[in-house]
Amino acid sequence: MRDFIAGLPKAELHLHIEGTLEPELKFELAARNGLELPYASVEEMRAAYTFDSLPSFLRIYYEGMRVLRTEPDFYDLAMAYLSKAAEQNVRYAEIFFDPQAHTSRGVPFDVVIRGLRRALLDADARLGVRAQLIMCFLRDFQAEYAMATLLESLPYKEWIAGVGLDSDEKGNPPRKFAAVYERARQEGYLLTMHCDIDQDDTVEHIRQAIEEIGVDRIDHGVNLLEDLRLVEAVLERGLGLTCCPISNGYVSEGMKAEGIRKLMDLGVRVTVNSDDPAYFSGYVRENLEALQGALQLTREELADLERNAFEIAWLPRHLKDAYL
Ligand code: ES4
Numbered sequence: 001m002r003d004f005i006a007g008l009p010k011a012e013l014h015l016h017i018e019g020t021l022e023p024e025l026k027f028e029l030a031a032r033n034g035l036e037l038p039y040a041s042v043e044e045m046r047a048a049y050t051f052d053s054l055p056s057f058l059r060i061y062y063e064g065m066r067v068l069r070t071e072p073d074f075y076d077l078a079m080a081y082l083s084k085a086a087e088q089n090v091r092y093a094e095i096f097f098d099p100q101a102h103t104s105r106g107v108p109f110d111v112v113i114r115g116l117r118r119a120l121l122d123a124d125a126r127l128g129v130r131a132q133l134i135m136c137f138l139r140d141f142q143a144e145y146a147m148a149t150l151l152e153s154l155p156y157k158e159w160i161a162g163v164g165l166d167s168d169e170k171g172n173p174p175r176k177f178a179a180v181y182e183r184a185r186q187e188g189y190l191l192t193m194h195c196d197i198d199q200d201d202t203v204e205h206i207r208q209a210i211e212e213i214g215v216d217r218i219d220h221g222v223n224l225l226e227d228l229r230l231v232e233a234v235l236e237r238g239l240g241l242t243c244c245p246i247s248n249g250y251v252s253e254g255m256k257a258e259g260i261r262k263l264m265d266l267g268v269r270v271t272v273n274s275d276d277p278a279y280f281s282g283y284v285r286e287n288l289e290a291l292q293g294a295l296q297l298t299r300e301e302l303a304d305l306e307r308n309a310f311e312i313a314w315l316p317r318h319l320k321d322a323y324l
């Protein structure tokens, strides 16, 4: 089964590039940029990765990315992930990036996107991994800052497939970003957003995402099972869910494997992804292995999960068909 999972052609649709920053690269970038880290070694850094909630994770995640300063830093970050993805037979990836986590520290938007873009082009040519970028807004910042970021992205529109919404969900409902999402849609971006596991008001956030924002898919979203009308809406609209089993155990309790099973049985287009693999110790292969172990998934069911991923990918039909 391990070999089957390793060999399965995969699409990864929920991956924060800043969450792929491994301790080794963090040390390398800190040295390159003349920065001190509060840890003496890679082991010490990993040992400090203790979080049991979304806010406690986000503190370490934002602190860690301060070593990212220059265009080559962003290139190296993305290239390291894409090399790892190629090793795991990921053929296609949609990669989230958080521009405001960098512009808020004085790193220009164009430095971030040019570094990432160059890595995507090189990975396509050299590794045979296709990838696209999804720009996420930080929901714990003001909507006006998200709107300014959206406008700043417009010269690079051809390099960005869509927009997402991440960071701390508490008190930051989808509705807060209604105008930003409306403008993003007008500009031709596809729309997704996080409705993280077991947060306050997650179910209401899923409802707003579907009914008020009109998203094209939902990141996480497993709590949708708590309202059958939402299950119906997701089925009716054919919305996909990007689930992240190992991540779920860090922001709440357990992988939510039974919920994922139920969604699969209901015919919801569920996918398995890694979220922040450097922090949650597991890339997409390990996430598939973990879910398979919990649910005793068959080879056919694992293949179905990857078929779902290519089906809900933000690619034109002929490109999806080439993978299916
Ligand atoms: C995230 Cl797990 C998670 N939830 C919300 N926002 C995020 N950004 C990076 N990882």
Ligand code: ZN
Binding pocket: 014, 016, 166, 194, 219, 275
């Ligand atoms: Zn995420």
